[in-house]
Amino acid sequence: MSEKVLMKGNEAIAEAAVTAGCRHYFGYPITPQTEIPEYMSKRMPQVGGVFLQAESEIAAINMVYGAAGAGARVMTSSSSPGISLKQEGISYIAGAELPCLIVNIMRGGPGLGGIQPAQSDYFQATKGGGHGDYHTIVLAPNSVQEMADFTMLGFSLADQYRNPVMLLGDGVIGQMMEPVEIKENNTKPVEKPWAAVGMHGRTKPNIINSLYLKANELEDHNNRLQKKYALIRENEMRWEEIYTKDAKLILVAYGITARIAQSAIDKARENGKKVGLVRPISLWPFPEPPFSRLSKTAKAFLTLELSAGQMIEDVRLATHDAKPVYFYGRTGGMIMTPMEIYQEITRILDGKEDK
Incomplete structure (x- = not known):
């Protein structure tokens, strides 16, 4: 898409994800982000991808875990209460060092709250909403164009650091319409030699795991994660x-x-x-x-x-x-x-x- 077209922020995210090479989407409808799964349900079959409306948000995030573990470029989206339900899965994904894009179009809370826009998921997104010492990279767009641009950037960063990336938008930008250009993809999916896709000539299978029963092994794993997070802090701070x-x-x-x-x-x-x-x-x-x-x-x-x-x-x-x-x-x-x-x-x- 080389010309600017009028799109909702949610639609821009979805089209940008397709352009970025995302071919697997798992999610569940919730206001104010339902246009994302709606759009993906149409686009995924057109590009040979997989769209699946899961039976719950918990199921959706675990499907993301599986697809990411197999090396797929994969995403999910939801709004505040739905993201809360995904937190255990997000912690697992971070612990297993799997790349994926998670979109949260925030609404008011706590609890079910309402369907109007809010920004009250900041702690959940930036401090790690699930258990353990982990981080997601969190990007915050302020326009429909940035919704699209940061979607592509998010996939790239996720692959680069083998880490989940969260696109943290609010209900206003998700629902508002602005001219947007879905730029040519320069973030093609990368080779993932660590993926669990069968032996393919290897002598040992790839194992995707975040379970370490020996305390010293789990500490070593955590220390390795913290070194990665320090590298992200050094290289990926963004502001205007x-x-x-x-x-x-x-x-x-x-x-x-x-x-x-x-x-x-x-x-x-x-x-x-x-x-x-x-x-x-x-x-x-x-x-x-x-x-x-x-x-x-x-x-x-x-x-x-x-x-x-x-x-x-x-x-x-x-x-x-x-x-x-x-x-x-x-x-x-x-x-x-x-x-x-x-x-x-x-x-x-x-x-x-x-x-």
Whole structure:
């Protein structure tokens, strides 16, 4: 697809996955991401792939485990409660070092919550929602174009590091429509000599496993994983900065909230307020360098989230509490407005913030 077409964010993810060589999709419908399995149910048969609507989210993630273990380029998608059900399987996949793409189009919680957009799965995605010391690489798009681009990037990173990658979107971007170009695939599936696909001349079979009954062997496995995560931290931090060079107040936001924040920043700048934005693109690994640098020049930071406050912890860690870190959020599917953010900016810069 070389021309821009009008697509929903969910549809852009699905078409980009097909273009990236994904030929196996396992999932279960849940609002607000159901367009992904719907789209894949049509496209997979057209490209000789496999679409399967599993009987549950738990079944779907374990099918992903099996397909990834056999070397397939595979993905699943869901929304917040469904991702919760997949957590044990995600931990298994990370422990077995299997590449796959997991899409979470977030909705409000906790529990079943509602079907409106939210960003309250940040902890679940970035801190490891399942058991054990593991990480998924987490990418946070803020446009339909990035939904497509990060899908392709996600498959590439998953193969490169033999690690699950999560695309963490919110219900707004999943449902909104924008012009998007599904770019030519430059992330062809790689050879996977470790895959469990039969002997093929080998003297020993490939074994896919995350079970180590001897404590010293499990510790060795964990130490190897931690070395891999350190390498990912070194190489895969991603972020965007807007108006940060002279900013006295740095807004921090991702996903749709970052786009809303840009409108508030434009208004603030028009009124002489020196405000900038850091948009984390990789939520894990969290992009620490801009915060360490800007904490030397900015007076304060304002974290904006569609949650009760989760990313704020990583912002405080990244700034080493060198400057105040304030928070403004909406929950339950409510979306903050540019004017709400502007009012927070004004309160902080005018010294009227809550103590």
